[in-house]
Amino acid sequence: MSTALQPALVLRTRPFRETSLLVDIFSRDAGRLHLIARGAKAVRRTRSAKSSGPAPLQSFQEFQMGWRGKSDLQTLTAAEPGPVLLTRPDRLVIGMYLNELLFYLLGEADPHPPLYALYTQTLAQLDADAPLELLLRTFELELFAALGYAIDLSQDLAGNPLRQDQCYQYAPEAGLHPAPANSPNALAGAALLSLHQHGPQDPTALRAAKRLCRTQLERLLGGRTLKSREWYRQAAPPMRKIST
Amino acid sequence: MSHSPLLASLIESLKILPGVGPKSAQRMALHLLEKAPQKAAQLATDIQEALAGIGKCQQCRNLTETPLCTLCTDPRRNASLLCVVETPMDVLAIEAAGGYRGRYFVLYGSLSPLDGIGPADLGLDLLAQHVATAEIEEVILATNLTVEGEATAHYISEQLRAIRPLKLSRIAQGVPTGGELEYTDPNTLTQALAGRKHYA
Numbered sequence: 001m002s003t004a005l006q007p008a009l010v011l012r013t014r015p016f017r018e019t020s021l022l023v024d025i026f027s028r029d030a031g032r033l034h035l036i037a038r039g040a041k042a043v044r045r046t047r048s049a050k051s052s053g054p055a056p057l058q059s060f061q062e063f064q065m066g067w068r069g070k071s072d073l074q075t076l077t078a079a080e081p082g083p084v085l086l087t088r089p090d091r092l093v094i095g096m097y098l099n100e101l102l103f104y105l106l107g108e109a110d111p112h113p114p115l116y117a118l119y120t121q122t123l124a125q126l127d128a129d130a131p132l133e134l135l136l137r138t139f140e141l142e143l144f145a146a147l148g149y150a151i152d153l154s155q156d157l158a159g160n161p162l163r164q165d166q167c168y169q170y171a172p173e174a175g176l177h178p179a180p181a182n183s184p185n186a187l188a189g190a191a192l193l194s195l196h197q198h199g200p201q202d203p204t205a206l207r208a209a210k211r212l213c214r215t216q217l218e219r220l221l222g223g224r225t226l227k228s229r230e231w232y233r234q235a236a237p238p239m240r241k242i243s244t
Numbered sequence: 245m246s247h248s249p250l251l252a253s254l255i256e257s258l259k260i261l262p263g264v265g266p267k268s269a270q271r272m273a274l275h276l277l278e279k280a281p282q283k284a285a286q287l288a289t290d291i292q293e294a295l296a297g298i299g300k301c302q303q304c305r306n307l308t309e310t311p312l313c314t315l316c317t318d319p320r321r322n323a324s325l326l327c328v329v330e331t332p333m334d335v336l337a338i339e340a341a342g343g344y345r346g347r348y349f350v351l352y353g354s355l356s357p358l359d360g361i362g363p364a365d366l367g368l369d370l371l372a373q374h375v376a377t378a379e380i381e382e383v384i385l386a387t388n389l390t391v392e393g394e395a396t397a398h399y400i401s402e403q404l405r406a407i408r409p410l411k412l413s414r415i416a417q418g419v420p421t422g423g424e425l426e427y428t429d430p431n432t433l434t435q436a437l438a439g440r441k442h443y444a
Contacts (some may be wrong), residue, residue, distance in 0.1 A: 092391060099357075172369065227358070228357035231355060
């Protein structure tokens with residue numbers, strides 16, 4: 001029995017045998033899945049002028065997908081193309097960064113419908129001219145929360161509420177602890193409180209969020225470097241102005 | 245019946261070819277051994293010689309037996325026009341179509357973070373160097389019209405723009421020859437309308 005069609009996006013495709021593709025998807029109701037799309041590679045080659053045929057499986061386009069099977073590798077049975085959410089060439093690398101995060105951090109078959117909603121919304125906003133840092137930090141913080149690694153900004157390690165005039169350091173396993181203002185990676189209490197209350201809105205909260213997210217990501221990725229970030233950093237000066 | 249070790253190894257090797265599964269590989273192996281041993285020896289030599297003798301062109305990275313390929317050394321080709329493609333197959337396709345008289349640069353792939361492919365893997369240093377020194381007026385970005393191909397085209401355009409002022413173009417996207425609008429997918433149709441040409 002196939003599942004009922006449900007919305008999903010492609011995170012990655014890889015060629016498999018002669019005509020098939022291995023597809024990693026992020027679906028709304030079943031989370032990240034690893035599927036085999038039989039004959040999908042042939043689709044790309046044989047789409048002729050006359051027949052529109054099935055659309056190629058591409059990232060950043062929402063599909064209605066169905067699959068069946070019991071094993072680890074289920075078979076894709078349907079992929080009806082829906083709207084393309086992100087087409088802006090200069091923002092594709094950012095979308096790829098989101099895909100890398102989801103691919104490496106989400107467990108298989110672990111559903112996260114709210115994160116899925118945020119992902120599609122973030123892609124659409126990337127396509128519009130939304131401020132990049134805000135989008136990325138919001139997504140990263142939500143991703144941590146969905147994975148059960150939310151950063152607790154309501155209190156420090158000892159259980160005391162954060163203070164405006166105190167500086168803190170963040171330890172990934174434990175949490176925030178008071179630290180002298182000149183210590184490495186010190187975060188101002190005021191910025192953390194603003195982040196806690198209003199999200200990564202004002203510039204200081206955004207900077208604090210960036211530090212926190214980077215520390216948290218390093219731990220969750222366990223030493224793996226993200227290619228999209230490397231590539232973004234190497235980009236020419238006009239691209240480098242905005243950082244991930 | 246299990247194969248002898250040498251035969252099993254040959255079958256296994258033949259399976260790397262596109263379109264060849266276990267059954268065809270077995271047929272090919274037996275054919276080579278039984279029916280055409282001399283031609284099989286020739287095939288073995290050819291493969292070895294090709295592997296040793298064919299490399300990448302120092303200028304465009306296309307496959308060649310000489311330091312510079314015939315396309316790069318041909319004086320009749322327009323040296324001010326450079327077409328950037330993903331694979332040597334793309335060069336062959338454009339050459340077969342005819343009509344293009346410029347030169348090429350082959351990337352051997354496209355930027356794809358989840359496959360671990362970054363700028364360093366695509367020979368972009370060589371491309372930048374080439375564009376900085378050679379008399380190129382226009383670079384045509386002819387990477388595939390996939391997400392990866394678009395991202396690659398954008399990345400290259402940013403890199404090259406930083407080197408010097410240059411005309412950059414992207415291959416057109418739209419309804420194929422013989423195509424009917426009714427059967428064209430919505431994305432292509434949108435692109436075709438957005439990229440419409442003046443009708444003289």
